[in-house]
Amino acid sequence: MPSVGLFIPCYVDQFYPRVGLATVELLERFGCQVEFPEAQTCCGQPMANTGCADLVAPIARRFVEIFAPYDYVVCPSGSCVSMVRNHYGEYFDHDPTFERLRPRVMELCEFLTEVLGIERVEGRFPHRVGLHQSCHGLRELRLASSSEIVGPAHNRTRRLLESLEGIELSELKRPDECCGFGGTFAVAEEAVSCMMGLDRIADHEQAGTEVLTGNDMSCLMHLEGLLRRQHKPIRVMHVAEILQSAMLAGAAT
Amino acid sequence: MTTHASHTTDHAPQAALFVADDKRAHWHDGALWFVRAKRDRAAQALPEWERLRETASQIKLHTLSRLAEYLEQFEASAHRLGATVHWARDAAEHNEIVLSILQRHGARRLVKSKSMLTEECHLNPFLERHGISVVDTDLGERIVQLAGEPPSHIVLPAIHRTKEDVGRIFHEHLHTEEGASDPKYLAEAARQHLREKFLEADAALTGVNFAVAETGGFVVCTNEGNADLGVSLPKLHIASMGIEKLVPCAEHLGVFLRLLARSATGQPITTYSSHFHGPVSGGELHIVLVDNGRTPIMGSDEFRRSLSCIRCGACMNTCPVYRRSGGHSYSATVPGPIGSILSPARDARAHGSLPFACSLCGSCTDVCPVKIDLHHQLLAWRHEIAARGLLPISKKLPMRLASIVLGHRWLYELSGRIGRWIMPKLPRWMIYNRFNAWGRQRELPEPPRESFRERYRRRNGSAHGK
Numbered sequence: 001m002p003s004v005g006l007f008i009p010c011y012v013d014q015f016y017p018r019v020g021l022a023t024v025e026l027l028e029r030f031g032c033q034v035e036f037p038e039a040q041t042c043c044g045q046p047m048a049n050t051g052c053a054d055l056v057a058p059i060a061r062r063f064v065e066i067f068a069p070y071d072y073v074v075c076p077s078g079s080c081v082s083m084v085r086n087h088y089g090e091y092f093d094h095d096p097t098f099e100r101l102r103p104r105v106m107e108l109c110e111f112l113t114e115v116l117g118i119e120r121v122e123g124r125f126p127h128r129v130g131l132h133q134s135c136h137g138l139r140e141l142r143l144a145s146s147s148e149i150v151g152p153a154h155n156r157t158r159r160l161l162e163s164l165e166g167i168e169l170s171e172l173k174r175p176d177e178c179c180g181f182g183g184t185f186a187v188a189e190e191a192v193s194c195m196m197g198l199d200r201i202a203d204h205e206q207a208g209t210e211v212l213t214g215n216d217m218s219c220l221m222h223l224e225g226l227l228r229r230q231h232k233p234i235r236v237m238h239v240a241e242i243l244q245s246a247m248l249a250g251a252a253t
Numbered sequence: 254m255t256t257h258a259s260h261t262t263d264h265a266p267q268a269a270l271f272v273a274d275d276k277r278a279h280w281h282d283g284a285l286w287f288v289r290a291k292r293d294r295a296a297q298a299l300p301e302w303e304r305l306r307e308t309a310s311q312i313k314l315h316t317l318s319r320l321a322e323y324l325e326q327f328e329a330s331a332h333r334l335g336a337t338v339h340w341a342r343d344a345a346e347h348n349e350i351v352l353s354i355l356q357r358h359g360a361r362r363l364v365k366s367k368s369m370l371t372e373e374c375h376l377n378p379f380l381e382r383h384g385i386s387v388v389d390t391d392l393g394e395r396i397v398q399l400a401g402e403p404p405s406h407i408v409l410p411a412i413h414r415t416k417e418d419v420g421r422i423f424h425e426h427l428h429t430e431e432g433a434s435d436p437k438y439l440a441e442a443a444r445q446h447l448r449e450k451f452l453e454a455d456a457a458l459t460g461v462n463f464a465v466a467e468t469g470g471f472v473v474c475t476n477e478g479n480a481d482l483g484v485s486l487p488k489l490h491i492a493s494m495g496i497e498k499l500v501p502c503a504e505h506l507g508v509f510l511r512l513l514a515r516s517a518t519g520q521p522i523t524t525y526s527s528h529f530h531g532p533v534s535g536g537e538l539h540i541v542l543v544d545n546g547r548t549p550i551m552g553s554d555e556f557r558r559s560l561s562c563i564r565c566g567a568c569m570n571t572c573p574v575y576r577r578s579g580g581h582s583y584s585a586t587v588p589g590p591i592g593s594i595l596s597p598a599r600d601a602r603a604h605g606s607l608p609f610a611c612s613l614c615g616s617c618t619d620v621c622p623v624k625i626d627l628h629h630q631l632l633a634w635r636h637e638i639a640a641r642g643l644l645p646i647s648k649k650l651p652m653r654l655a656s657i658v659l660g661h662r663w664l665y666e667l668s669g670r671i672g673r674w675i676m677p678k679l680p681r682w683m684i685y686n687r688f689n690a691w692g693r694q695r696e697l698p699e700p701p702r703e704s705f706r707e708r709y710r711r712r713n714g715s716a717h718g719k
Contacts, residue, residue, distance in 0.1 A: 008705050008706075010659065010665070012705060013669070013704050013705040013706055014669045014672070014673065014700075014704050014705075015698040015700060015701065016698070016701075016705075017701050017703060017704055017705035017707075017708045018701075019705075020705035020708075020709065021705065021708060021709070021712070024709065024712075036706065036709050038662070038706055038710075039662055040662075041658075041659045041660075041661075041662055041665045042659040042665075044656075044659070046652065046655060047652045047655065047656055048632075048636075049613065049632065049635065050635065050639070050644070050648050050649075050652050051635035051636045051637075051638055051639030051640075051644055051648075052639050052644070052649070052652045052653075052656070053636050053639065053640070055652060055653065055656035056656075058656075058660060059656065059659060059660060062660075087632075135612070135613070135614035135615055135616075136613075136615075138615075139614070139615035139616070139618065139619055139628075140615060146616070146619050147293060148293070148296075148571065148616060148619035148620040149303065149619050150296050150297055150299070150300070150302035150303055151303060174286070176616075177573055177614075177616075178573045178612050178614035178616065180573065180612055181612065182611070182612025182613055182614070183613075184609075184648070185609070185611065185612045185613075186691065187690040187691055188265055188609055188648070188690075189264070189265050189268060189574070189609070189610060189612075190265075190269070190690040190691075190693055190694070191265070191268055191269035191272040191273070192265075192268050192269075192272055192574050192577050192578050192610075193612070194693070194694040194695065195272050195275075195278065195577050196573050196574075196577065196612070197695075198694075199279075199282070221698055222695065224696075224698070225691070225694075225695030225696045225697065225698070226694060226695050228695075228696040229694060229695055229696050
C-alpha cells in the first residue's frame with residue numbers, strides 16, 4: 001500500500017481537527033500508511049491569490065521539501081491541492097523534485113477513486129445530503145464535470161456518496177454555482193460574498209438538504225457561518241466526515 | 254452623455270450598494286442566470302461544441318500571432334472593394350477620424366448601431382461637443398443613452414433596468430403614457446421613435462463583429478436589424494473596429510457565428526448577421542482600425558489571449574459576482590471578467606480592484622467560446638498589481654504578517670494556540686464589530702480546544718505507543 005503524506009490545510013488544522021481525523025481514519029481504513037509531517041503549515045494560497053508571489057516562494061519551497069518523500073500527498077481540500085498542482089509551477093523552474101511530486105498531490109476523493117480505485121464505500125448514512133461542488137476541485141482539478149462544459153457527466157465525490165446505504169442526494173437548481181467564499185474575497189467583497197452564500201443556502205433549502213457537504217471546508221466554513229447566524233437547521237459536514245462516520249455506522253450494524 | 258462616474262472606481266463599495274437593494278439584485282441575478290441557462294441548452298444541443306471552442310481559440314491565437322500581416326491584407330482587400338481604411342493609434346485619433354469624415358460630408362445626424370469600441374473611445378460626447386447628434390439605435394443602448402448612463406453589459410446594455418424603469422425613461426423622453434411598463438407598448442414606442450431617426454440620419458456608424466482579411470468584408474451581428482436600417486438610407490457608413498476583430502478567411506466565420514449567438518443569448522444565430530463588402534453604390538464606406546492599448550496587451554505572454562474575446566458577454570452572464578453587483582460597479586466600458594482583465598491593462602491604478610472582484614470560481618473560463626483562461630488571467634493581474642506596488646496596504650500588510658507566521662512552524666502553532674484559547678473568552682462585541690467584515694453576516698468557526706496536529710499527536714501516541 002502506498003505511503004501517504006497527509007496535507008492538512010492550515011484552517012482545518014486550527015478550526016476543524018475532526019475533518020483531519022476523519023481523513024486519517026478513512027485513509028487508514030482503506031489500508032494506506034498515513035503520516036502527518038508536522039513541519040507543514042500552509043500552502044501559501046492566501047498570499048498567492050492576493051498577488052503576493054514573493055511571499056509564496058519560500059512557503060512553496062518548504063512545502064515541496066516536506067512532502068517530497070511520500071508516494072502520495074493527500075489533502076481534504078480541492079483548493080489547496082490545486083494551489084500546489086496548478087499554481088506552484090511559477091516558483092519552480094521545472095525543478096525535478098517538484099515535477100515528480102506535482103501529479104501525486106491529490107484531493108481526498110480523487111485519491112480514493114483514482115489511485116485506490118474505490119467505486120463504492122460500504123457504509124450507512126440515512127440522510128438527505130446536499131453536495132456543494134467547490135469551484136477549485138470542480139474547474140481546476142476536474143473532480144466532476146462542470147455545467148458549462150459539453151460532454152459526458154461525471155462526479156467522483158457524488159459517486160462515492162451515492163454508494164452509501166440510505167443516503168439521498170438533493171437536486172439543486174444551480175448544481176455548481178460558487179458559494180462566494182473565495183479566500184480574502186469573502187472579506188474584501190463581503191456584500192457579494194454573503195449574497196452568494198445565502199443564495200446557495202436557499203437552493204439547498206428548496207432541495208430539502210439536511211446535511212450540507214463538500215470537498216472543501218473553507219467553502220463550508222463560509223456557508224456554516226451564514227447558517228449559524230441565521231439559526232438554520234442545515235448541518236454541515238466535510239465529505240470525509242460523512243464517509244468515515246458512514247463506514248463506522250455500517251460496521252456497527 | 255455617457256461619462257463615467259468620477260467617484261471611487263473601487264468595485265467592492267459599489268457592489269455593496271447594488272447588493273443592498275436585495276430585490277433588484279436578485280432580479281438582476283435571475284435575469285442573467287436565465288440567459289446563462291439558455292446558453293447551456295444551446296451549447297448542449299451541439300455535440301461538437303467543445304471542438305468548436307478549441308477551433309475558435311486556435312484561429313484567434315493564430316491570427317494574433319500574425320496580426321500585422323492580416324491587418325495589411327485586410328486593408329488591401331477592403332481597398333479593392335472600394336472602402337477607405339483608416340488607422341487610429343488611440344481613442345482620440347479614432348474620434349478625430351470619425352469627426353473629420355462626418356464634417357467632410359457635412360453630416361450632422363449620426364445613427365449608430367451597437368459598438369463597444371465607440372463606448373471605449375467615448376465617441377458620443379466627443380461628437381456631441383462638435384455639434385453632431387448621435388443616436389444609439391440598439392434598443393438597450395438607446396435606453397441607457399436616454400438615461401444618461403453607460404451600458405452595464407456589452408450585449409444587454411440596459412439589463413440593469415426593469416421594464417418599469419424603461420417606462421419612466423420613455424415617458425420622460427419619448428412621451429409615452431405615464432406608468433406604462435408593457436414591453437410591447439414600450440418597444441413599439443421605441444420603434445417609432447427610432448424609425449424617425451433612421452429617416453433623418455446623414456450617416457451611420459456600426460461596430461464590427463468580425464472582419465475577414467482575405468475578402469476585406471466584415472460582419473455586424475444584431476438582433477434588431479438596426480445596423481442594416483442605419484446604413485441603408487445614408488450614403489455614408491463608418492465602421493469602427495478594434496484591430497483584434499480579424500479572422501483570416503471567410504470560412505472561419507462559420508465557426509464564430511455558431512459560437513457567438515449561442516454563447517451570448519442562447520440563440521442558434523443572431524437575427525441579422527449582415528455582411529458588408531465595400532460601399533453601397535454612390536456611397537462611401539470608411540473602416541477605422543483602432544489600436545487603443547491593444548498592442549501592449551498583444552506583447553504580453555500572460556494577457557495576449559484576452560484579445561481573442563468576441564464580446565459575447567457569456568462570462569458576464571455566468572459570473573456570480575457580476576450578476577449580483579451589476580455592470581456599473583466595475584466603472585469600465587467592458588465590465589465582468591473580461592473587462593476586469595482589459596481595464597487594468599489600460600490603467601492598473603484606476604482599475605486595480607477589478608481583478609479582486611472575483612471569487613476565482615472559474616466559470617467564466619469554462620463558458621468562454623474562445624477559451625480565454627479568464628480566471629487565471631485575473632489571478633495573473635493580481636500578481637501584476639502587487640508587483641507594480643499598487644496593492645493597497647489593507648491587502649499587503651495582513652499577507653506579510655501571515656507569511657511570517659506561516660513561515661515558522663513554532664510561530665504558527667503558538668499563534669493558533671493563543672487564538673483558539675482567547676477567542677472563546679472574549680466578549681462578543683470584541684469579536685463581532687465593524688472591523689470584522691467576516692462577522693457582519695457570518696459566525697466565525699467555534700475554535701476547538703485542540704488543533705488537528707495536537708489531536709493527531711495524542712491519537713498516535715496512544716495508538717502506536719509513540
